[in-house]
Amino acid sequence: MCLLGMTKTVLKNLFSGPTTERYPFVAKKFLSGTRGKVDIEIEKCIYCGICQRKCPTAAILVTKEPKTWAVNRMSCISCNACVEVCPKKCLALNVKYSACAEKPYQDSFGPEKPHA
Amino acid sequence: MSNRTVIPFGPQHPVLPEPIHLDLVVEDEKVIEAIPSIGFIHRGLEKLVEKKDFIDYVYVAERICGICSFIHGLTYCMAVEEVMKIEVPDRAQYLRTIWSELSRIHSHLLWLGLTADSFGFESLFMQSWRLRELILDIIEETTGGRVIFGSCKVGGARRDISSAKLDEIMKKLRSYQAEMNMIGEVFLNDVTVKHRMQGVGMLSKADAKSLGAVGPMLRASGVAMDIRMMGYASYGKIGFTPVVETAGDCYARCKVRIREIDASIDIIEKCVEMIKDGPIEVKVTGTPNGEFFARSEQPRGEAVYYAKANGTKFLQRLRVRTPTFANIAPLLATLKGCQLADVPVIVLTIDPCISCAER
Numbered sequence: 001m002c003l004l005g006m007t008k009t010v011l012k013n014l015f016s017g018p019t020t021e022r023y024p025f026v027a028k029k030f031l032s033g034t035r036g037k038v039d040i041e042i043e044k045c046i047y048c049g050i051c052q053r054k055c056p057t058a059a060i061l062v063t064k065e066p067k068t069w070a071v072n073r074m075s076c077i078s079c080n081a082c083v084e085v086c087p088k089k090c091l092a093l094n095v096k097y098s099a100c101a102e103k104p105y106q107d108s109f110g111p112e113k114p115h116a
Numbered sequence: 117m118s119n120r121t122v123i124p125f126g127p128q129h130p131v132l133p134e135p136i137h138l139d140l141v142v143e144d145e146k147v148i149e150a151i152p153s154i155g156f157i158h159r160g161l162e163k164l165v166e167k168k169d170f171i172d173y174v175y176v177a178e179r180i181c182g183i184c185s186f187i188h189g190l191t192y193c194m195a196v197e198e199v200m201k202i203e204v205p206d207r208a209q210y211l212r213t214i215w216s217e218l219s220r221i222h223s224h225l226l227w228l229g230l231t232a233d234s235f236g237f238e239s240l241f242m243q244s245w246r247l248r249e250l251i252l253d254i255i256e257e258t259t260g261g262r263v264i265f266g267s268c269k270v271g272g273a274r275r276d277i278s279s280a281k282l283d284e285i286m287k288k289l290r291s292y293q294a295e296m297n298m299i300g301e302v303f304l305n306d307v308t309v310k311h312r313m314q315g316v317g318m319l320s321k322a323d324a325k326s327l328g329a330v331g332p333m334l335r336a337s338g339v340a341m342d343i344r345m346m347g348y349a350s351y352g353k354i355g356f357t358p359v360v361e362t363a364g365d366c367y368a369r370c371k372v373r374i375r376e377i378d379a380s381i382d383i384i385e386k387c388v389e390m391i392k393d394g395p396i397e398v399k400v401t402g403t404p405n406g407e408f409f410a411r412s413e414q415p416r417g418e419a420v421y422y423a424k425a426n427g428t429k430f431l432q433r434l435r436v437r438t439p440t441f442a443n444i445a446p447l448l449a450t451l452k453g454c455q456l457a458d459v460p461v462i463v464l465t466i467d468p469c470i471s472c473a474e475r
Contacts, residue, residue: 006302009243019246031253033275035260056172079175079266080274093260 044090051082223415272397331417
């Protein structure tokens, strides 16, 4: 039986800073293994489309003519499936997340003018 | 006889993390009967198995529950692997066990926080969740996700953990354990907390068995039943004894979960000692043909996955029985005769995860 079991913890809290991160005043520290947004080194890409076929949420759209690689950021679940199957190893998951948005948007890459 | 009144409890209620509706028939302040209704968040995930191939469905299985997500994915993989007669490498089995136990620790800490919140102990709630965040950081570092691990796949594991990292995790867990024990002491010894939980929501051993209770709800009533005793993943190799309490009240259920946190850390330590270098996955070829019942112990209790395949890349049928669904009948039995003010605490002691139950 104890009456004030939390006293030690409360006192410790009084003299230490807050546990929560002071975002946005302090930048968010990402852990090394975090699965954030998918990044592509577009100059290495051969537009084979394997990533598009293996994507469980159909977030990736690859076209050969014109050469474009696009990802719907809001559909992507950062599962790493595309990174695992890429034959040229040009895909990687960044530790940072994609930006917030009000509407679904996609990021397009390619040597030719990417479509919106 | 005084008048009976029906008081609706949920689906929106400050203590409920997820929507369940209970019609409480009360006489004065005493609950005479509770009539449940669920179905607010049914998503049809079992039907989705006909549209997603058996490899991709792991991502859906993990999303059945936001807390015990990893073990859902694991149980699905176990079912498919058994149908396809895939031998999963030892290292992957140990990794799966480590992640399962990390998932259990974070789920129990979440539950402790919610319970503290249900009887109005806000600072205890915040401290429990602060500790949970430290566990989530370990999970994020090793799997890449906080609650959706995404590290289990049919045939093994997606990611490996280096031995240096495993030792580091163990050191961290041992240092957090001291803090968790401090919080645990408050739950188990504080006068006010004891007043709210001791002798409340009694479930006898016979009732727990006959009503089909699972998980901590069952073990708090003195039944030593835990699916980990069957030895799936690497539990068979490390040797497992379940945590059992006999009182059968809310306090006993709380005690089971607090002791399970310590037990989980011990299991992780054994895994870290016994894990050997080796492959973490095997190549999966062909399509499944056959059927299997896979069972696993989630933080909330036993989950059952039934998978039936017909030789195509889509499963013909997937049936999931989640622990919360099994615990609703015992919950109704414990609610009978309790005080209205005790309802939130009793409802929370089954650790309700309604999105799991409705899928």
